[in-house]
Amino acid sequence: AQFPGASGEPPGLYLGDREAARLGIAPATIVTIASPRPTLTPFGPQPRAVNLRLAGLFHSGKSEQRARAALPIERAEQLFGADRPRRLLVTLTSLDAATGVAARLSSRVPEGSRISTWQELNRPLFFALRLEKSVMFVAVSLIVVVAALALIADLSLIAANKRREIGLLIAMGGSAGTLRAAFCWLGAMLGGIGTLAGAAVGSAAAVILDRARLIRMPGDVYFLDYLPFAVPVRDLAVIVAVTLLWALACSWYGASRVAQLDPMAALRS
Template sequence: MTLPYEIFVGLRYLRAKRRTRTISFNTFISITGITLGVAALIGTLGIMTGFKEDMQAKILGTTSHVVVQERGHQTMAGYTDLVTKVEAVPGVIAATPYIFKQVLLTSKTGVQGIILRGIDPAKEPDVTEVADNVKHGNLNDLANPPAVTKDDGSLATPQPGIILGKELALRLGLFVGNSVNVVSPVGPISALGMTPKIRPFQVVGIFESGMYEYDSSLAYISLQEAQKFFGLGHTVTGIQVKVTEVFAANAIASRIDDALGLGYSARDWMELNRNLFSALKLEKTMMFLLLVLITLVASFNIVGTLTMIVNEKQREIAILKAMGATPKAIMRIFMLNGLVIGLTGTIIGIPLGYTFLYLIENYWTFDQTVYYISHIPVHVQGLDVLLVACSAILISFAATVYPSWQAAKLAPVSALRYE
């Protein structure tokens, strides 16, 4: 099988002028530009995808996949039967009730407004990873707080347990075993108006989720203590649900809506964090478009290289035409040049991008106490690599159109007149 002569001629034009097997300097510059553009695109997209997935994992470690609430009401009654109905929905792993309120925490060193969540310590590990995030103490101590020894050596009556975020505990100067006051602005009404409700709680644990927003403004108490403290009786704020497939949470939430009826609303984690993930997606898209400019700049090198080759090879092009080469064949010669440059740059750029990410992930470390991460999270998606490769090759090929057209329309008589 013989290859078309256009391939041999095109590859010959990419070599240096001297009779060597090395490529010309202009070809080298064009390939380098495509290589750096592809490597930069893969590196940036891999880092941004890694950050997105790391943030997603931290959010899902603290919050549930789906949240069910009663429409038009701040509380939900009859939640035991509702939990049973929700757990019967296909795709649901577990469900548990929760209470969600805003309160103030006061200690000897400060005051902080926070979100207080009432949870069932026995069932919470089935829905979230809060138990794994508790670094000091134990989640089960919420229901059975350990006794605290007084200064005189006697045991004090245990107070209801509370688990604080790491940053919140540091801000209030609290440790496991200390006491903190929980203040609810909504309390009993007296002659002077509504008076705040205050109750001391014992710190039985400190959790670290990896997200500053959670660690600085979130605390947990048991569901029963939350019902007593807020006077909710046998009602809760809602039901949190864990599903089999996190990216199918929207479809499973729709099934929960159908199972519970119009009086209830189920929202998935992507809807609850829509603004955050929309911003991350937009940022990734814009970074991709901006970095494509690197490849576009490299494509101008291809245009310049091929234009110079056309000017230098006018005599050879004229001879080829005189021997019977068609304009389309001449165009194929120079389009092949651009395609070879694009393919070569892409083939070298992909492993270079992976190498860059490997070095970033394994050798660039951070102080975790400052940045909340010890290293940059990295994850390269196959679709991103395919998109980058196709974009680079397409841009490289498009850059060959004008020089190839110029070569194809060259008249043999004009090129050979002064030879």
């Protein structure tokens, strides 16, 4: 969300567009804001209230920011008291710079102040995401193992259908190493084509779903109103490498079984 102050917007009250729609107010409306902290007077506690003109609306994809209101700090001090601890939010252009900026600010803020980065505030969420990522990697690995076993079955089926031809090739002087290399390359080619095609289709689908924001989510429940997708190159490279290694290992196993074929038994079949 773009809050007023840094962009030169006129001072006033700013509300999230969904919150304003829920309250039924529009820009230029005079809004009365009351504080939960009353003022003690000789006549008893009196509520603190100020009238502010709704200067504009802002939109945010984060649910935690939709219910926020932005107003001049002088008005906020009038409502909540100047002695109330302040909380300042600093928005950076780069998320990775948060740790460095926090370290530089620690020597400039008043003593007793606490600086928290977005990584520290969302540490439980990041732990859950890392755990989910690890579990998903195990699940994908199991799928790759099943696909590799299917590759062995395919090579065995090809060898069974070409049993006489393989026996004739061995009888004509073909070595076991030649057969092993041929079937190993065949399995590696099948596994490589499937792996690269799957990686390309999956990456393209993730990019399209992310840019078009096709999978929507209820914004009042989750942090975002759509499901974002990202394809880290490192993760993609690890998955492709593991898949190719599995395909190569299973191809070698299947090719070794073919190389052990008895040529005389194959010719008699």
